[in-house]
Amino acid sequence: MNELNWIIAFSVVGLTPMAWLLPGRWQLPTVSVLTAGFMLVASPLSALSLLLTASLSYGLFRLKSLTPAWRVVLSISQSVLVWIIFKSEWPMHQGWQTTVGVPLGLSYYTFRQIHYAIERYKQTLPVHDFADYLTYLFFLPTLLIGPINRFPDFYRDSRRRRWDAVLFSTGLERILYGYAKIVLIGNMLLTNKLAHIIYTLQPNHPSLASYLSLIRFATNAYIQFAGFSDVAIGLSLLIGIRVPENFESPFLASNLNEFWKRYHISLSSWCRDYVFTPLLSLTRQPVLATLGAMLVLGLWHEWSSQYLVWGALQGLGVLIWHRFKRPSGEAKTAQPAWHSNVMHGLGVLITFHYFCLTCLVIQKNNWQAVGQTLTQLFAR
Amino acid sequence: MYQFLQKYVGSKTAGILTAFWYLLLLFLIFYYYFLPSGQFRYADW
Amino acid sequence: MTEPTSYLDAGTLFKRLATPAYATASFVETSGQRITYAQLSERIRKASALFGQYGLTEGDRIVVSIADEKETILTFLSLLANGLTAILLDPDTKTSRAESILQMAEPKGVIADGVFFEQVPAAKAYSMALSVKPEQPQKGQLFRKLLGKTASATDTTTYPALLQSLSAGTLPNQIAPETVAYILFTSGTTSDMKGVQITHQGLFSHLQTLSQVYGLTSESRLLNNLLLYHADGIIQGPVLAAYQASVCVRPFAFEINRIGELLDAIYKYRITHFIAVPTMLALIQRFADGYEDSFQTSDFQFIISVSSHLEEPLWRAFSERYGVRIVNVYGLTETVAGGLFSGPSDDSYRIGTVGKPVDMVARIVDETGQEVPDGEAGELLLCGANVMKGYLHNESATTAVLQQSWLHTGDIAIRSTDGFYRITGRLKNIIVSGGVNIHPEEVTEILNTHPDVVESVSFGISDDVFGERLISCVVPKPGSHLSELALTAFCREYLEERKIPTAIFLFDDLPKGLSGKVQLNLIRDRVRQLDNSTTSTSLDYTKLVMEAASQAFKVPVSDLKPTDTSRTIAGWDSMAHLDFVIRLEKALGLEFETAEIMVMNSLQNAESIARQKTSSR
Known part of the structure; x- marks a missing residue:
């Protein structure tokens, strides 16, 4: 966690005073420039990779010769390509990763860029320029540890910023x-x-x-x-920027669907908006859409078979819950209050344990170890 | 913390209690900071 | 009670504002600049020395016509503090009208932009004719200081630069209460100019009333970006702020594509009161999706709706959507600004009414002048210290509306048994479009001067956003090639932008009654038919969307609002979303595309997408 401590120290000592002492219109741009400078020193590859993907994801939309559909496809492709190159196990096998490492905050800004490309395609973004976009991406506090905040929110808050x-x-x-x-x-x-x-x-x-x-x-x-x-x-x-909350007491959720609305919210809502909903609208298959979203959610962490299985298990859990849940419109008054309280408590326990159990596949390094632990747990 | 305490005690007491609470946390964090931390994979992100 | 029990007068107020307590406090904040109370105090004292040089005395009239907002505010307050009468003349005023106003008002001086003196050469003849050149905000001051450069030399022949060399003068200790503080010309024909004269007593007692009703203190921060050459802009803005040493925030002029930015200003500038006209509220309601939290700040208190009638549906929908109270103010230029207030306190707040009179007495009378019982309609009459002194040099117009200190508002009102007033109509021939009063006769007068026009008539028709829109109907001379475009261009030459008709219809004749008077109802019907032929929809989209939503989300239709989103409806999860879309597709007999389904995040959104989809087929 060494970089993290540096980031925190630099944010407090370097960024914060600049963000308030400079004249108004220079404040946030300076924060971005300092962020870029920090990245250059800490990891030049990270700075270059972010600048390159950011320029492409913005610049592709300015190419008049492309149709809007091509712009969004190319913009997303370049972000995803860089992400896969660094996150999959393949370069590690080639002996790359040990020498260059993964760019700082790659997973976060890749998903920010995809979000940006899709919203830009949908034309829901406020009027802005390249500098605004860079300010959003080169923001040190959320660079390495998220959340995957959204551009319109960030932009709005940068406009509303005040000393408080x-x-x-x-x-x-x-x-x-x-x-x-x-x-x-x-x-x-x-x-x-x-x-x-x-x-x-x-x-x-x-x-x-x-x-x-x-x-x-x-x-x-x-x-x-x-x-x-x-x-x-x-x-x-x-x-002076308020970024969204990322957790809302997830272990108190009484079903897995709710759990994923409260655990790593910025990622799960990203998957809902940019994987689940498009898949659902395209195929009209809720099962497929759910699985797709959860697989992406898993693979976001790491491009590996373990996270693929982990994501699938989350999707499976959500689908099972959907299969057995009470229809939302049905009256719940038939049972006495203690009954629903007990059911709720039971739900919380089951959800928590299901999640812990699925994490076994990412905790252990190989499938053999997973099997071993399972035997130890259930067959005494 | 201060706003929370202020509802129950005077603002002066709340201020002192809050300061103590922060100091306590700070002390504990520094005290335990140098313990070996968990093998945590989020560091790669 | 027709007057607040006590109030500050100009002398006391400006003395107080000059004390060190307010030295660094903000008076006006714009996006790039800030005026402090110390700067204001210095300015009005220097202006005092200048006015002294010209030998001006209390009650002398000075015409002010400046485009720059900062200069307008400082000049207005300088005149006010020195007991001079400001005649506010919108820089947008057309030359002919400006000339007639100058002629009629007989001012002692003019403070105006250079353009004004070019267009109205007669203005140069006054002994005090000051050409305004606003001080440029010093850009890059930081770097200039670092480089050791000094500010460039300023031109000392223009106002306000010429004030620099003057030493501060002294303000009058006492200004007579009956001295006229300012004059605002309301819309009207050239033969019947109405310059509303407000006295010092009227203004300052009303400022007391306003600040009491709104609960203003030196901590208050008013957002008011209305036009400064209208009472609601200048009086309920900078002047009201100065009265309580509050802050007036004017970030930028209202524009549709900056609505989001304006709403963000509520938070950024810690606004406590937002002064707006209903048209702004209607536009915000329509174009500010995603800004519903804008008024949920720890500082914000309420919106103050001024200038025109606040429609009940808009009032309800807006308050509900943004979770904010809208105080509806009824008043005229002739009553300074307000008079009746619906809110902010619960006992005076009732949606759809103008509330109750404060520091004024109201009566409702029939044509014979007899007071009508509660529940019956009649003309609203008002009496109070804030009523104008009369129209400048226009005795007949004054006696027409001001009889035994009762002001005839020209509005029809009904009082409920528990004392709430509701405005139900209008006697006077005036239309209010986007908060701006327009005399249709003024427009007709101009149109009739066109050589190819036989006759014309102008009137208002109701409009969802602007309240009313001005429509003109013209009979062209036979054989002439008049077009709507040409007539609009003609109007632009002689009328301010806000008074240009939104539509001009050409007819062969105008329907007239036996007496030869134009029959407005018949023309209205004709126009409505022409206007409606463009927008015809037979499907009730709202109903279809509501029904689909009700079935998909398992919520009774009566509980649904167009502004509902997945966050406000419990049953609206991702699965139910698909159900909703499919039901809607079935009802409309079409299929939505992926991108369309993805952006349906609220019921009204779904409705507009459905509309577009069907109309594009």
């Missing part, structure tokens, strides 16, 4: 809470203390130990990510 002491102190608080989540809950409690407990349980209660380690992996993933999202949101607030 309350917002600024909220930002500082969010950063502190974010770090508290990462360090105290994530690192200290889940990673260290719980590891110790699991270690002592291992000899006598192997299935309990496996179970706890399963829980530990999923909750730690959530806590760490939510913590870093807090930090990103807090850093943005210091600059």
